[in-house]
Amino acid sequence: MKHIRYIFILINISLAFSILSCDRSKDVEKIHIGFSQAMTNDDWRRSMNNSMELQASMNPEIDLQIKDANYDVLTQIKQIDELIADSVDVLIVSPIQSKPITAVVRKAINASIPVPVVDRKTEGQQYTAYLGADNIEIGRNAAKEIIASNRKDSIRIIEIRGMAGSSPAEERTMGFQQVINQFKNAKIVAKIEGDWEKESIQESLRQLLNNDIKVDYVFAHNDRMAVGAWEVARELGIENEISFIGVDGLAGTNGGIQAVKDGILKATVLYPTGGDEAIKLALKILDNESIPKNNILSTTIINELNADIMNNQFEKINDQQDQMEEQLAAIKLQEELYYSQNNLLKITMALLAIILSLTVYSVYSIFAIRKKNRQLELTNEKVTVQRNQIEKIAKEIKISNEAKLNFFTGLSHEFKTPLTLILSSIESISDYAKEKGSEWGTK
Secondary structure, three states: OOOHHHHHHHHHHHHHHHHOOOHHHOOOOOOOEEEOOOOOOOOHHHHHHHHHHHHHHHOOOOOOOHHEEEHHHHHHHHHHHHHOOOOEEEEEOOOHHHHHHHHHHHHHHHOOOOOOOOOOOOOOOOOEEEEOOHHHHHHHHHHHHHHEEEEEEEEEEEEEEEEOOOOOHHHHHHHHHHHOOOOEEEEEEEEOOOOOOOOOHHHOOOOOOOOOOOOOOEEEEOHHHHHHHHHHHHHHHOOOEEEEEEEEEEOOOOHHHHHHHHHOOOOEEOOOHHHHHHHHHHHHHHOOOOOOOOOEOOOEEEEOOOOOHHHHHHHHHHHHHHHHHHHHHHHHHHHHHHHHHHHHHHHHHHHHHHHHHHHHHHHHHHHHHOOOOOOOHHHHHHHHHHHHHHHHHHHHHHHHHHHHHHHHHHHHHHHHHHHHHHHHHHHHHHHHHHHHHHHHOOO
């Protein structure tokens, strides 16, 4: 009985544990993707991150980890080392500068971690795949836009470059010069080195313009520097004498498309962020699909002719993304509600199983106790019968003993009377003999 109780307890514990241990952790095996972002202090980079996170959220098996190097090469190298140590399945990198990041990217590849790079490249194509627009073609498109929209005999251009050592800056300059050098009336009169932020170029441009340098166009490697150049020209009152062309073509109030609509920029070259495409590329790499070394995103010129159309398209895309994010948030909320209710149901089932087991055990115990009671009653009946038999035998023995006692008592009485008479006679004879003996002695 005792060991059966222990068996029931063990069954209940095992059942409850098996029910409660079934949770969401075993649903899908996670894919760990690390992303080393160069910086996130501008809308273009934030848009890239948002696109990545949105695409990752549509794939529940993806665990995306984004690290922001904040323009610091040493920080980016350290963060990439951390992602390598975490044994991520895919390491996406947007290098701040090409050469310093090459060694650590090679380290990741040697550790059997695929490394697609986005927006920027490392030296010697030391990466698994590149995803981004063709920056040489972007430079060419900007130069073609300048040539096509100019009706002057000579074109004087200031080029505002991105950060030195970054592949987009080098390639955009290369493509831009390839086209400009084909036209004798076009000339780059000055170059300014920036770091992709407008504050980095404004003072240098102010000094150039104050020196009465004649300029018709300013080509900046991104829209932020192009708008910064326009702000300097506006300070000097010559913003209407110069046309400004940038790169990125983001939608939104602070984006390049709005700057074109507002007349601040003459044109901007669309440069897609490719955030969602980077996640898709990472999944293809993990699935061992055949992918090209260079995955080029399409680009186009945005000017006053198509700015409204492009802006409307991007607004629709952004609205759809917002709706998707809301739907994903609602789905996530429903999933959390489902899992909480599912866990509650499992707990209830475990408790019901325990109650059912205890009920079965109680019924079993009742029948077992009844069986034991019946056995005790039968034993008691046997003991009662045996006790009655013993009492009867004891009475018979008592009667027999009393009869024997009476018999021997009577017999002893019968022997005692003659013996008493004999003894009395003997004593009388003895006394008579003694008296006679004394009398003979005196004579």
